[in-house]
Amino acid sequence: MSGVTAPAGVPRATALTNEEIERYSRHLILPEVGVEGQLKLKNARVLLVGTGGLGAPMALYLSAAGVGTLGLVDFDVVDRSNLQRQVIHGTGDVGRKKVESAAAAIAEINPNVRVVKHELALSSENALDIFKDYDIVADGTDNFPTRYLVNDACVLLGKPNVYGSIFRFEGQASVFAVEDAPCYRCLYPEPPPPGLVPSCAEGGVLGILPGIIGLIQATEVVKLILGQGEPLKGRLLLYDALAMRFRELKLRKDPECPICGPHRTITKLIDYHQFCGVPQAPSAPAAADGEIDPAAVKARSDSGEDFQLIDVREPHEYQICRIPQARLIPLGELPQRLHEIDRSRPIVVHCKAGGRSAKAADLLRRNGFTGVLNMTGGILAWSDKVDPSVPKY
Amino acid sequence: MAKVLIPTPLRQYAGGQKEVEVSGATVGEVLTALTTEFADLRNHLYTSDGKLRTFVNVYLNDDDVRYLDRDRTAVAAGDTLSIVPSIAGGSR
Numbered sequence: 001m002s003g004v005t006a007p008a009g010v011p012r013a014t015a016l017t018n019e020e021i022e023r024y025s026r027h028l029i030l031p032e033v034g035v036e037g038q039l040k041l042k043n044a045r046v047l048l049v050g051t052g053g054l055g056a057p058m059a060l061y062l063s064a065a066g067v068g069t070l071g072l073v074d075f076d077v078v079d080r081s082n083l084q085r086q087v088i089h090g091t092g093d094v095g096r097k098k099v100e101s102a103a104a105a106i107a108e109i110n111p112n113v114r115v116v117k118h119e120l121a122l123s124s125e126n127a128l129d130i131f132k133d134y135d136i137v138a139d140g141t142d143n144f145p146t147r148y149l150v151n152d153a154c155v156l157l158g159k160p161n162v163y164g165s166i167f168r169f170e171g172q173a174s175v176f177a178v179e180d181a182p183c184y185r186c187l188y189p190e191p192p193p194p195g196l197v198p199s200c201a202e203g204g205v206l207g208i209l210p211g212i213i214g215l216i217q218a219t220e221v222v223k224l225i226l227g228q229g230e231p232l233k234g235r236l237l238l239y240d241a242l243a244m245r246f247r248e249l250k251l252r253k254d255p256e257c258p259i260c261g262p263h264r265t266i267t268k269l270i271d272y273h274q275f276c277g278v279p280q281a282p283s284a285p286a287a288a289d290g291e292i293d294p295a296a297v298k299a300r301s302d303s304g305e306d307f308q309l310i311d312v313r314e315p316h317e318y319q320i321c322r323i324p325q326a327r328l329i330p331l332g333e334l335p336q337r338l339h340e341i342d343r344s345r346p347i348v349v350h351c352k353a354g355g356r357s358a359k360a361a362d363l364l365r366r367n368g369f370t371g372v373l374n375m376t377g378g379i380l381a382w383s384d385k386v387d388p389s390v391p392k393y
Numbered sequence: 394m395a396k397v398l399i400p401t402p403l404r405q406y407a408g409g410q411k412e413v414e415v416s417g418a419t420v421g422e423v424l425t426a427l428t429t430e431f432a433d434l435r436n437h438l439y440t441s442d443g444k445l446r447t448f449v450n451v452y453l454n455d456d457d458v459r460y461l462d463r464d465r466t467a468v469a470a471g472d473t474l475s476i477v478p479s480i481a482g483g484s485r
Contacts (some may be wrong), residue, residue, distance in 0.1 A: 139483070142482055170475075192446070205482055247475075248455060249457070252459075314483055332405070
């Protein structure tokens with residue numbers, strides 16, 4: 001990119017040090033990069049939204065490649081279940097803030113990189129202020145509200161949005177909002193209603209998959225900085241790991257697009273949780289009617305109280321861990337298996353974290369079952385509060 | 394017969410299949426035949442008033458049918474129809 005400007009307070013580099021010449025030797029002998037290209041990388045400022053599955057490989061390779069300024073946006077801490085794919089974080093980083101863990105890994109790979117840590121949740125209030133100091137934004141988030149927020153902020157500021165998204169064994173990538181290219185809203189004007197499309201946490205993801213998609217994003221970032229090759233704009237790249245097949249679909253700029261079309265109706269950032277129909281989590285989750293705490297379930301069981309405990313997870317989850325007296329009826333099979341449940345006895349339903357079992361409890365009540373309680377927090381909370389020997393996944 | 398590629402999130406509503414061969418002379422006919430065979434897919438592809446959901450795109454070969462003739466786009470034997478829903482995963 002010719003328009004790359006030096007970070008605030010950092011003078012624009014006009015030369016490489018001897019250490020850098022040695023480090024970037026394999027770049028410097030590429031005619032498409034050379035000293036000029038390496039200086040473009042050094043002066044580039046790239047914001048990675050999310051340092052998870054997609055952000056981890058991007059951060060590793062972009063720092064190794066010599067991108068001068070890497071901004072990291074993440075409010076999360078490293079969890080053991082992240083390590084299967086978020087390769088920038090190690091076992092010793094569990095419990096550490098992701099931006100801290102990632103910054104340490106980057107410093108080890110390439111101390112020439114200036115890391116800017118944004119330890120916060122991206123919001124309509126802070127996005128424009130954060131994005132304005134970067135040349136390129138790479139979207140490695142995990143939810144629809146943030147994806148629309150990243151898109152809209154990029155379009156409003158005229159910054160390229162290097163997009164990647166994954167689910168189970170499939171990934172998508174594209175470059176949005178660059179020059180005359182379509183944006184994310186041109187592709188998908190609206191998000192799915194909550195609950196219709198499962199997240200990775202619910203649906204699972206092959207650990208290697210974000211590595212592939214994240215590195216496609218990193219490649220596009222580097223190409224944009226260098227001004228080399230054909231950017232992945234106006235094209236949606238689809239990857240299927242099981243078939244080991246890449247496909248490409250044509251994207252068009254939607255003339256009706258509310259943010260990048262000629263008749264734009266969105267001129268500032270909106271409430272993306274509302275747009276995506278995601279209710280904001282209440283600040284103090286009180287035990288609602290129809291819910292029961294895992295400790296209370298245990299107490300009922302210990303006192304010999306009669307009730308049926310129904311596990312509505314999938315059979316492969318039941319194989320990982322289970323609560324001894326629980327009976328497995330996966331949520332998807334529940335409507336056909338209602339006759340297996342005794343209407344005369346109280347019912348407690350549980351799943352992994354409480355979401356699916358809330359749907360199950362609702363379904364049972366709508367089918368005339370009474371005395372139905374949802375165990376809050378699922379088997380994860382059971383492990384925390386009742387039986388730590390139950391593994392968390 | 395046209396080949397319809399079913400994406401991972403929707404396979405559970407299509408008998409677990411990745412590809413389905415369906416007959417129809419237009420995109421609309423193919424999708425109707427598909428959702429007749431797999432009734433559960435209907436709710437995931439169409440709104441209650443029969444419109445294709447806005448987070449699901451349908452491509453005839455590599456072209457978005459929104460920029461062809463939408464439901465009336467002609468489908469020839471050997472064409473591939475892809476259903477591509479939005480996915481959001483990436484971080485956690």
